[in-house]
Amino acid sequence: MLGQSRGPSHKIAGVSPPPAPIPGARLLFSVDQAIAYLNHGSFGAVPVPVQRAQQRLRDEMETNPQRFFTAGLWERIGHARTHLSQFLGADPESTAFVPNVTAAISIVLRSIGLTAGREVVTTSHGYGSVDLAVDHMCERAGASHVKAVAPLSATDDEIVATVTASITPGRTQLVIVDHVTSATARVMPIARLVAAAKARDVPVMVDAAHAPGAHAVNVDAIGADFWVGNLHKWLYAPRPTAILSVAEKWRERIEPPVISWANNDGYPANLEMGGTLDYTPWLTAPTGLYVLRTLGIDRVRTHNGTLAAYGQRVVGAALGLLSPSELPNPGGINAPMRVLPLPRQFARTEAEAHTLRLRIADELRVVVPVISWRGRGMLRLSAQVYNHADEYDRLATGLPRLLAELN
Numbered sequence: 001m002l003g004q005s006r007g008p009s010h011k012i013a014g015v016s017p018p019p020a021p022i023p024g025a026r027l028l029f030s031v032d033q034a035i036a037y038l039n040h041g042s043f044g045a046v047p048v049p050v051q052r053a054q055q056r057l058r059d060e061m062e063t064n065p066q067r068f069f070t071a072g073l074w075e076r077i078g079h080a081r082t083h084l085s086q087f088l089g090a091d092p093e094s095t096a097f098v099p100n101v102t103a104a105i106s107i108v109l110r111s112i113g114l115t116a117g118r119e120v121v122t123t124s125h126g127y128g129s130v131d132l133a134v135d136h137m138c139e140r141a142g143a144s145h146v147k148a149v150a151p152l153s154a155t156d157d158e159i160v161a162t163v164t165a166s167i168t169p170g171r172t173q174l175v176i177v178d179h180v181t182s183a184t185a186r187v188m189p190i191a192r193l194v195a196a197a198k199a200r201d202v203p204v205m206v207d208a209a210h211a212p213g214a215h216a217v218n219v220d221a222i223g224a225d226f227w228v229g230n231l232h233k234w235l236y237a238p239r240p241t242a243i244l245s246v247a248e249k250w251r252e253r254i255e256p257p258v259i260s261w262a263n264n265d266g267y268p269a270n271l272e273m274g275g276t277l278d279y280t281p282w283l284t285a286p287t288g289l290y291v292l293r294t295l296g297i298d299r300v301r302t303h304n305g306t307l308a309a310y311g312q313r314v315v316g317a318a319l320g321l322l323s324p325s326e327l328p329n330p331g332g333i334n335a336p337m338r339v340l341p342l343p344r345q346f347a348r349t350e351a352e353a354h355t356l357r358l359r360i361a362d363e364l365r366v367v368v369p370v371i372s373w374r375g376r377g378m379l380r381l382s383a384q385v386y387n388h389a390d391e392y393d394r395l396a397t398g399l400p401r402l403l404a405e406l407n
């Protein structure tokens with residue numbers, strides 16, 4: 001049966017068939033096959049060969065910790081960084097490993113020297129903890145957090161217009177824009193947003209938490225002052241692994257969050273060296289890229305985008321959302337995450353969203369984030385090579401009953 005369309009999709013006119021599974025791909029992951037795991041987006045899932053590669057490094061570390069940490073570790077990290085930077089189109093000189101996007105946001109906010117009366121601009125589609133970091137740093141500095149508001153259905157032109165209108169040259173000290181948003185799974189017109197900030201001579205940071213692996217990325221062509229992307233989501237790297245790229249004019253001003261032995265060595269060593277830590281995720285990250293390349297980057301992107309679109313249509317139909325205009329457009333056919341607005345009475349608050357997520361997990365055996373975005377409940381469906389059409393069909397079959405019970 002694998003690869004054939006079945007389940008609710010048969011009954012819905014206009015639902016294009018799901019993609020054929022990539023042979024063998026599901027077996028590369030240790031995701032529990034008894035559940036439908038439709039949340040690759042939040043934490044990723046590490047392929048088994050990558051888990052093994054990391055374990056081999058840990059074994060090496062434990063056979064002789066002294067040798068592991070003092071003989072060639074930083075050269076090995078440098079090789080891994082260069083390899084991954086080249087894949088991302090980033091000048092290796094500009095990049096540093098950081099644990100994750102969260103860390104990079106705080107590093108940049110602390111490094112720009114935010115001052116009283118100035119502003120940091122984000123969008124209403126931004127990530128919650130990034131908002132908290134901006135609020136915190138603005139409060140400490142006497143600066144303000146300005147949010148450019150755009151509805152779920154906003155076009156690229158509308159998004160560019162609202163961000164541009166929120167920038168005040170001379171007052172805005174940093175603009176933070178997402179390549180792919182978390183709550184709304186929207187691919188943003190990132191090149192246009194960066195260009196808009198640069199045209200006004202305002203520094204700009206790209207939060208590309210979901211971009212590496214999932215979308216074509218050329219960091220240098222984007223040209224932001226700061227760019228950060230997680231490799232532990234769609235590039236199959238072990239957690240925590242992210243790459244930060246910093247434009248040359250800022251590198252000397254980067255404030256390491258932790259002072260360690262490389263403090264006088266400048267960027268990126270002063271950022272990467274954090275004392276005795278487990279550096280094996282960074283060293284293993286190239287193996288994640290290798291697995292993705294072996295499966296075929298374009299093949300994986302087409303598979304995941306097509307399956308996410310299938311899931312959105314089939315679960316959307318179960319919720320009575322039938323026309324393409326009712327289904328939020330992620331901003332590209334190969335986007336592996338898509339959202340579905342729930343009927344308005346559900347998941348209006350974080351607490352309601354949490355309860356619904358747990359019930360879907362317990363009763364339908366489907367792991368899917370339920371998000372409360374500006375008072376509107378939404379489901380965010382991810383698609384990865386270990387997913388199959390059946391899993392979205394199961395959600396589509398069970399969700400209406402569960403919502404009716406909650407009503």
Ligand SMILES: Cc1ncc(COP(=O)(O)O)c(C=O)c1O
Nearest residue numbers: 100101102127178181182207209
């Ligand atoms: C847009 C965005 N920014 C930042 C983050 C934070 O990522 P991390 O927890 O890996 O730092 C996420 C996580 O999903 C995200 O979606």
